[in-house]
Amino acid sequence: MSNVSIMIAGVGGQGTLLTSRVLGTAAVKAGYDVKVSEVHGMAQRGGSVITYVKIGENVNSPVIEKGEADILLCFEKLEALRWLEYAKKDGAIVVNDQRIDPMPVIIGREKYPDDIISKIKANRSNVFTIDALETAKELGNIRALNIVMVGFLANKTDIRREIWYEAIRETVKAKFLDLNLKAFDEGYKMAESYSN
Amino acid sequence: MKKLMLGNEAIARGAYEAGVKVATAYPGTPSTEITEFIATYDEIFSEWSPNEKVALEVAIGASFAGGRAICSMKHVGLNVAADPLFTVSYTGVNGGLVICVADDPGMHSSQNEQDSRHYAKAAKIPMLEPSDSQECKDFIKKALELSEEFDTPFIIRLTTRISHSQSLVELGERVEIPLKPYSKDIGKYVMMPAMARKRHVVVEERMERLASYAEETELNRIEWGSNTEIGVITSGICYQYSKEAFGDVSYLKLGMVHPLPEQLISEFASKVKTLYVIEELDPFIEEFLNKKGITCIGKEKLPIVGEYSASLIRKAILGTDEDTTALQENVPVRPPVLCPGCPHRGVFYTLRKNKLTVSGDIGCYTLGSMSPLEAMDTCVCMGASIGVAHGMEKALGKEDHRKGVAVIGDSTFIHSGITGLIDIVYNKGTSTVIILDNSITGMTGHQPNPATGYTIKGEKTRQIDLLKLCNAIGIDRVRVCDPFNLDEFDKVVKEEIAADEPSVIIAQRPCALLKTVKYEGSVKVNEEKCKYCKVCMRLGCPAIVDTGEDIHINEALCVGCELCLEVCKFNALEKVGGSNE
Numbered sequence: 001m002s003n004v005s006i007m008i009a010g011v012g013g014q015g016t017l018l019t020s021r022v023l024g025t026a027a028v029k030a031g032y033d034v035k036v037s038e039v040h041g042m043a044q045r046g047g048s049v050i051t052y053v054k055i056g057e058n059v060n061s062p063v064i065e066k067g068e069a070d071i072l073l074c075f076e077k078l079e080a081l082r083w084l085e086y087a088k089k090d091g092a093i094v095v096n097d098q099r100i101d102p103m104p105v106i107i108g109r110e111k112y113p114d115d116i117i118s119k120i121k122a123n124r125s126n127v128f129t130i131d132a133l134e135t136a137k138e139l140g141n142i143r144a145l146n147i148v149m150v151g152f153l154a155n156k157t158d159i160r161r162e163i164w165y166e167a168i169r170e171t172v173k174a175k176f177l178d179l180n181l182k183a184f185d186e187g188y189k190m191a192e193s194y195s196n
Numbered sequence: 197m198k199k200l201m202l203g204n205e206a207i208a209r210g211a212y213e214a215g216v217k218v219a220t221a222y223p224g225t226p227s228t229e230i231t232e233f234i235a236t237y238d239e240i241f242s243e244w245s246p247n248e249k250v251a252l253e254v255a256i257g258a259s260f261a262g263g264r265a266i267c268s269m270k271h272v273g274l275n276v277a278a279d280p281l282f283t284v285s286y287t288g289v290n291g292g293l294v295i296c297v298a299d300d301p302g303m304h305s306s307q308n309e310q311d312s313r314h315y316a317k318a319a320k321i322p323m324l325e326p327s328d329s330q331e332c333k334d335f336i337k338k339a340l341e342l343s344e345e346f347d348t349p350f351i352i353r354l355t356t357r358i359s360h361s362q363s364l365v366e367l368g369e370r371v372e373i374p375l376k377p378y379s380k381d382i383g384k385y386v387m388m389p390a391m392a393r394k395r396h397v398v399v400e401e402r403m404e405r406l407a408s409y410a411e412e413t414e415l416n417r418i419e420w421g422s423n424t425e426i427g428v429i430t431s432g433i434c435y436q437y438s439k440e441a442f443g444d445v446s447y448l449k450l451g452m453v454h455p456l457p458e459q460l461i462s463e464f465a466s467k468v469k470t471l472y473v474i475e476e477l478d479p480f481i482e483e484f485l486n487k488k489g490i491t492c493i494g495k496e497k498l499p500i501v502g503e504y505s506a507s508l509i510r511k512a513i514l515g516t517d518e519d520t521t522a523l524q525e526n527v528p529v530r531p532p533v534l535c536p537g538c539p540h541r542g543v544f545y546t547l548r549k550n551k552l553t554v555s556g557d558i559g560c561y562t563l564g565s566m567s568p569l570e571a572m573d574t575c576v577c578m579g580a581s582i583g584v585a586h587g588m589e590k591a592l593g594k595e596d597h598r599k600g601v602a603v604i605g606d607s608t609f610i611h612s613g614i615t616g617l618i619d620i621v622y623n624k625g626t627s628t629v630i631i632l633d634n635s636i637t638g639m640t641g642h643q644p645n646p647a648t649g650y651t652i653k654g655e656k657t658r659q660i661d662l663l664k665l666c667n668a669i670g671i672d673r674v675r676v677c678d679p680f681n682l683d684e685f686d687k688v689v690k691e692e693i694a695a696d697e698p699s700v701i702i703a704q705r706p707c708a709l710l711k712t713v714k715y716e717g718s719v720k721v722n723e724e725k726c727k728y729c730k731v732c733m734r735l736g737c738p739a740i741v742d743t744g745e746d747i748h749i750n751e752a753l754c755v756g757c758e759l760c761l762e763v764c765k766f767n768a769l770e771k772v773g774g775s776n777e
Contacts, residue, residue: 012532021200024362028200035328036200036362039304045560046738047532060439062361065507082527101741101750102530107568107733108742110528123523142752 003056005064006153009083010075011100012046015146018171019073020051022150026167027055030159037062048079048102073153075132075146076100077116084120093124094152096132096145128152128194135186144183147172151187152194161188201365203358206329207268207296208233209365210336215373216240217263217291220251222611223640224270225305226359227298231268232643235652239370244643244652247578247611248273252280252295259293259349260385262376264340268296271312272577276612281349282319283387286395288347288402290376292340295321298354301476302503305639307558307577309501311477316351316454320399322406323351323454324415325432329363335451338415344376346409348402353453355476357433357503407455415451418464427468429461429481429492433504434474440506441514456484465490472513476504534563536739537708537715537757539634542679543603544571545735545763546686552599552693555584557613559605560638569736572603579604579612585627586620594626598693602629607637607645610660614669620698621670628692628699631662632679634707642709666700673699680705682762708755717774718754719761721747725768732760732769 006023010016017038024036038051052064064086072087073094074080080095087093095117104110113119121127130152136145147168154164164184172180201209207230211219219242221231235242245251248269255267269277274297281295297315300306316323324339326332332354339350383391410416426445430438435449448464450456465471465485473482473494482494497512498504510516534541544564547554548571556562556572557580565572574584585602592600604613609631620627637643644650649659666674673695677688685703692699706713719739726747732740739753740760749769761769 011530021362024200028198028364033364034200034362037357038360038362039356045532045535045563046530048530059363060436061506062357062363062433062436063505065505078527078530081523081525082530084523101738102528103533103567103736103738104528106738106741107736108744109567110526113525113527119523119525 003054004070005068006053006071006073007064007069007083007086008051008073009079010049011079012049014075015143016049016051016075019146019150020053022167022171023053025171026159026164029163029166033057033059035059035062048082050083071153073149075149078102078112080120081113081116084123087124090126092126092128092156093120094128094130094149095120096149097129098133130190132187136183139179139182139186141179144179147180147183148187151184152191155188155191197367198364199367200362201329202229202360202362203329203332203354204229205233206332206365207336209367210333211266212237212240213368213370214337214340215264215371216266218255218258218265220245220254221268222248222251222273223637223643224273225640226300226356227268227270227296228640230296231652242652244645246646248277249279252277255293256280256284259289259291260378261290262378263291264373265291266294266296270306271297271299271310272306272308274312274315276578281315284349285319285321286387286392286399287385289343289349290378292343293349294336294339294343294352295349296352296354298359300356302356304356307575309477311480312353313453313480320403321349321351322452323353324451325353325453326358327432327435329365332358333365346402346406355433403455410452410455410457411459413452416457416460417449419447419449421446424467425469427464427471428474429464429471430474434476437504437506437509438474441509456481458488461485462490474498474509531566532563533738534560534736535708536737536753537755539679539705539707540564540632541735541737542682542685542759543630543632543703544569546682546689547571547601549686550689552601555581555588555600555602557581557604557608559608561603561605561632568734578608579616582613582616582629583619585629586616586625589625589627600627601693602627604629604631606631606633606647606662610646617666617671618669625698626696628701630701630703633662633702633704636707636710638707662702671698671700673697674702676702676704678705679703680757680759708757715756717756717772718751719749719756719758719769720772721749722768722770725766727766731763731765735760735763
């Protein structure tokens with residue numbers, strides 16, 4: 001695998017930090033150099049949160065910039081639109097089809113854009129839309145949506161499934177391990193049967 | 197064994213392996229996790245101190261006693277700790293002493309963008325700057341050794357992208373370092389004029405020895421590339437950005453940024469055709485080169501403001517611009533907001549309703565300045581709310597200041613609000629101070645503090661009684677009130693700002709994110725009763741949505757705190773679920 005840059009975009013509270021840690025841990029276990037960058041502070045307070053995972057033989061800057069992401073993993077639609085230009089032109093864009101209104105929309109000052117998914121698809125060719133929230137709900141805990149996303153992404157990498165399990169085991173709280181392993185499998189399955 | 201670690205975690209690991217005995221800190225993004233990780237090691241005594249000044253004094257005490265010590269803070273915390281910092285430079289150390297300071301270029305979570313390297317120079321203290329997590333671990337160990345060797349504290353400078361990036365770290369074992377014997381030495385440890393004059397000479401001699409050391413240490417290294425057309429002098433995270441931007445050129449990577457190695461820099465400069473200095477924030481290295489007459493390109497091409505990145509450097513210096521395809525689409529911003537169930541919401545709703553001038557402070561509650569609450573007028577630094585309110589009163593006169601209050605969190609009040617309140621009492625002010633007592637340090641991620649009754653390790657300890665404390669310093673009017681009881685809170689605020697003496701309102705309700713806080717069910721809109729008057733929208737609750745046609749409750753976000761039920765005059769908001777049903 002040559003260098004792979006994964007950018008994760010979401011809303012504070014959706015579990016993007018944990019996601020980046022699972023991805024980073026799996027890549028280390030697969031023998032790569034890794035850098036993961038996160039910005040704390042606003043992560044719990046509903047703001048726009050992005051994290052970067054860079055994987056390769058030798059990684060310098062931990063930051064991903066415009067046009068550099070091979071994979072853009074988006075936990076929310078508006079965030080996908082916001083960070084779209086960070087993806088390479090042929091980069092894979094995985095969007096969880098969920099809408100969370102930001103404060104300017106909530107108070108009626110601005111409008112949540114219409115047809116985000118089709119706008120993204122009109123701009124990029126490699127777009128995957130999934131409903132990870134629904135899957136997490138079916139598993140009984142909406143907080144598992146981040147690991148559903150990880151499962152989907154994992155299917156697109158050449159890192160073995162066992163390594164992903166190990167990474168999840170090391171990263172998530174023991175209490176939520178079973179839930180998260182199931183969430184991973186569901187996401188992985190979703191990727192296998194995905195059709196546009 | 198190699199492990200993926202945050203820079204902050206690697207600092208903690210380095211402190212552990214180097215036999216540190218005492219670790220102190222006041223939480224502050226992006227430095228907080230250093231001490232949180234240290235607290236997981238039972239071999240090290242760790243504490244959240246009331247503020248950075250106390251934290252550094254405790255670490256100094258541990259060092260004087262002969263143990264290795266580390267003290268961590270964010271850049272603005274170093275301002276608070278500056279007083280002991282400048283004098284511990286004179287006393288030197290006994291056990292190794294390292295101060296870790298985390299700058300925040302780009303101000304991801306800070307009120308200013310100051311460059312802490314100036315402190316190293318001003319206080320005459322050597323400073324190291326790591327470029328990744330492995331160096332974080334290596335440098336802290338090295339700094340502790342050098343601290344003892346040169347009899348000086350060391351500063352380790354971090355930035356957000358070093359503190360909060362994870363990279364691979366090779367783990368080692370802890371080495372127990374026996375306490376160095378303490379012997380009374382007033383010439384070294386008692387800084388009064390006669391002794392300090394002698395110690396200043398020692399400090400200057402030490403800086404000269406350190407400058408020689410800087411020439412030969414492995415902390416500073418030249419990496420010759422196949423290309424000597426371009427030479428880059430850089431340090432910290434900028435080393436990583438530069439490597440990515442310039443590729444195979446020549447680098448002088450500085451691990452020690454104070455004092456700087458003049459000869460090494462001259463030698464490097466003489467062998468490259470064009471010399472760039474790549475450093476975020478101020479031209480600290482560049483000015484050194486200018487002073488020494490070494491020609492270089494730095495801030496004439498690169499900004500003094502904000503974070504750098506590889507593409508920013510490429511664009512500014514190499515003139516290359518990435519071809520990116522931006523969508524022409526208006527994307528609404530998503531600012532952070534007070535959480536659903538946040539106890540501060542009741543306070544700010546009331547203050548806004550009463551049209552008060554609010555001097556604010558540092559914490560989650562600074563978000564109360566944002567729309568639609570818009571209930572904060574000023575925010576300067578930790579503890580400033582109280583002094584600012586007092587100053588406003590003295591400038592405006594008592595009667596014209598009737599519409600002003602100070603708002604400060606419990607942890608911030610302990611940090612540096614108490615002295616401001618004493619000033620109000622002593623200098624005959626009549627301001628009203630509202631302490632937002634949410635039982636935790638919220639913004640930095642739930643650290644306990646002296647008002648919570650728990651230590652960093654979660655052990656029970658004596659809890660500071662804020663009411664008694666205020667009484668003891670001379671505030672007779674102290675009211676404790678639940679900010680979610682809006683009628684009562686409004687009445688209390690009105691009474692206290694009208695009073696002809698200083699007063700404190702302790703707004704008591706725990707942070708909604710605490711595990712002990714259990715709201716149940718959620719709220720829904722009774723569409724028949726709702727007149728779409730939008731009063732509930734003034735709460736700025738992310739769970740209450742104005743669709744443009746009606747009001748809707750986002751059940752996924754609503755925690756069922758019921759604050760909105762109180763503001764609706766038409767009883768159109770109803771609780772569903774939970775034990776009340």
